Amino acid sequence: MQLKNLILDLGSRTAKLYILDNEVKNINNVNWEVIEGKSSKESINNSLIELLKPINFNEIHRIHAVGTEAMRRDKKLENIVSSVCHSLGILYTTISQEYEAQLIKEAARKANITDKYDIINVGGGSIQIILKEASKAVLLNFGISDLNDRFYLLEAVGHRKIEECIAWIKKHLPETTALFGYTGGEATYLKHFGVPLQADHTCLKTDFYDFAERISNFDLQSLERVSPFGSKWMRGAVASNCVVLACLEKAQTNYFLPSDLNISHGLIEVIELNVQ
Secondary structure, eight states: OOOEEEEEEEOSSEEEEEEEESEEEEEEEEEOOGGGSOOOHHHHHHHHHHHTTTOOGGGEEEEEEEEOHHHHHOHHHHHHHHHHHHHTTOEEEEOOHHHHHHHHHHHHHHTTOTTTOEEEEEOSSOEEEEOTTOSSOEEESOOHHHHHHHTTTTSOGGGOOHHHHHHHHHHHSOTTOOSEEEOSSHHHHHHHTTOOOOTTSOEEHHHHHHHHHHHHTSOHHHHHHTOSSOGGGGGGHHHHHHHHHHHHHHHTOSEEEEOOOOHHHHHHHHHHHHHO
16 A cells, blocks of 8 residues: 655635645645644644544654745744754644745645746735746735724624725735636635536636625625534634735736645655655
8 A cells, every 4th residue: 555645724814735646635624723823732723633634644654734925934833843843743834935836836736836827826925926927926914814904804794895895905916916726725715606617617706706705795704604614713714805806907807727736745745755
């Protein structure tokens, strides 16, 4: 039996578990929102144990975990996550934002979408933009959690500053933003809510605007009840939609490509090459 490798993508808001079994598969997610600064060593340990529940460890060669913006911002949190991973037999590394961009670029290249699309990868505390016409990625030091806080996107519907949020994001986007793919579970998210996709898997601007307007009128409890992944995942829905809307306006395009690609799709290929 060929042993498999696991990837734990320890994001700022969600911990995701991937396995390479002929293809890269996302097999579990746990919402933990460590970027909020309220996580203890015990809660992180419990989250990782919950994340690994579906795993038969007799079939596993090695478990690799990567931390992103939350761990980059908070050295104490990074040390706790590293310690918990070590105690569970997990190899842990905090990766730079530059490397995050490199991994999502590699994942997009393997999916054959970099020739036509810029790539927008949005996390809880950072955004990477891979421009097809540029050699270096554009790195933004804000993400979903920052937008939630700055524009009150988790507050009651009438208190959310959605238009201000879209305008603010738009100002921070590169002038060269063009036709784009939006990663991180976006395809599954839109399909879950019945948003129509075209034959080439793109989403029309008009359809997304209608969807975003609908979602913006959900209160937080209603959002959490209808999540395609986990209840707390939807705490980022309004902010994420704002990013897409800002990109659509900046690019002046009538459609975009929603994608389920994640940095793990790039990282697990690197790991497979290194351990064979």
